[in-house]
Amino acid sequence: MWSAPSFLAGTVLLALCSFASSGPAAAQEGIAIPPPAVDREAAGSNSETAVLAGGCFWGVQGIYQRVQGVRSAVSGYAGGTAETAHYEMVGSGRTGHAEAVEITYDPRQISYGKLLQIFFSVAHDPTELNRQGPDIGPQYRTAIFPQNSEQAEIAKSYIAQLDQARVFSAAIVTKIESAYTFYPAEAYHQDYLTLNPTSPYIVYNDLPKIENLKQLFSDRYRATPALVKAKLSN
Template structure:
């Protein structure tokens, strides 16, 4: 279909994602085919409040388009970059990561102001809205270890907060199944290609975004109204 092919010239997603786009274009209206958000309690254990500079968090929750788009609408976030974590620098490229054997996960690196927003609150939004933490090596239509749910703590405090929060949510049976999110060793974050950045904002009519990701932004606004920013913080990329 010409409209579909022109939506992103040269961008190759996996066959499931392409098939989903064709189905949506052939229907007069579409419903949300992704995961419903879940209202969950904030973490009982969180990082210490800091007023010095900014901090970073690296999270993986399926396709980075939607995860980046969600966190770009969170107050206190200064920048969100789509990229790859969990593998080595030489394989941190979309075509290689898509093969599913590099160890990488599609991830986002969030730079935030810890005087306005805590690491624990980022995790609350991550688990509640940005993805489904009970799906193993998949999110929605996307399958493979590159779409796994993972947290890459950059220090011991972040790791302790993440471990405690997962235990808290599982104990409370916050979801209908156990959380499968992996806490992995942070060994670097590699930004994705420019055409992936700000994808939700710059391609709001792209079928995959309409079906899977725009509802997440709406759910963020509904469940985290005091944290929601109408204007997204977009990443500056090379022209």
Template sequence: MNKKLQTIGWVGLFALTAALLLALSGLAISKPGAEESRVIPAPALDEQAKPDSREEVAVLAGGCFWGVQGVFQHLKGVRNAVSGYAGGNKQTARYDMVGLGNTGHAEAVRITYDPKEISYGRLLQIYFSVAHNPTELNRQGPDIGTQYRSAIFPMDDEQAKIAKAYIGELNRARAFDAAIVTKIEPDQAFYPAENYHQDFMVLNPNYPYIVIHDRPKLESLKRLFPDLYRAEPVLVSAQASN
């Protein structure tokens, strides 16, 4: 993702111009460079909300954390979504090191949610359907490397069981054009990313990478899951100031 913080060049400018023209014309459902979203069934196996449970946590990785965070910030039932790193150790949980691709970390998002409003299985449905393409191995779109892998970091055995069952279910149903390559990686700590990565999509809506690759995900969320879409995102910066 280091390259995204540099100039995008003529190719990127051309893609951005094309995306904006299509958007203005109202003809585009998905824009150039965006991962394709699709309708998939909800998981047959899901968690049951406990009467006394107020908050649960899910950690998911699906390419650049800007877009994944942005999607879940607009999801009803989500109380917080923080960009960060998972899969490696604390000493290497830094953007400049993770970007080298040899730390074991993946760019990930820690999602705090109310299980009485949205279940872990429904989070996975959004994750597979809208947030990223689970059939791309060690990459998402233009971003290549193990730090951009598709990975689920379960908090407990129940989450791991639900994730494994859902992947099997989607593969058997041939919900995608290729097999899902998402890894399930238990017992991994999450480390928040640097402040300038938090709320990036919200704070930089016209940033070229966001326009091309991430804003279409929000459009897909609103179109495919209108009952779950929330217009006003929950922000890390707002919670930090409370």
């Protein structure tokens, strides 16, 4: 059974999440972008997964937990080994891991391409190299970990489409990393945004992204998040 983090644990986590911060950064604004020209048609399967990395996983998880069609979003690590898939070790920036989120979704309700549109539009800034907002290091890199060749092709095509359209003021630096294993993060990281809505880090860095999701993807937004702890307690 997962246990909610204590106030002290939350305080320590705040320090760790931005331990390499160079100072406050402006809260990210969402940007309206076109949907991918190449996407996957709804398949017979009712459950597929996507793994995305876009900075501190608290905010990325919190966003996708509020997207209709997403059944679960789990914070974790991808890009390194099982031995180093631990928060304190990943924080060194030397493990190869990125803080990532594994998204389980119903492809009959939402496509992989739509998940990527949300990823590039409101979840993070894909033009920042090895950092997001106040968090600096390769563990906060922007990356897509495709489950198969089809996801890899959709992601590659979409990045090229957005760059060609000059949607962003700089080139997208998101990497497509095909060789990986996803490792769930420690229990105290799961549902962190929902459990700690008044944390200064969450208020400043992540709640604005939730508002961006509501405004730019109102047809996909749901107010009640699909929480990890709620799922495990059933």
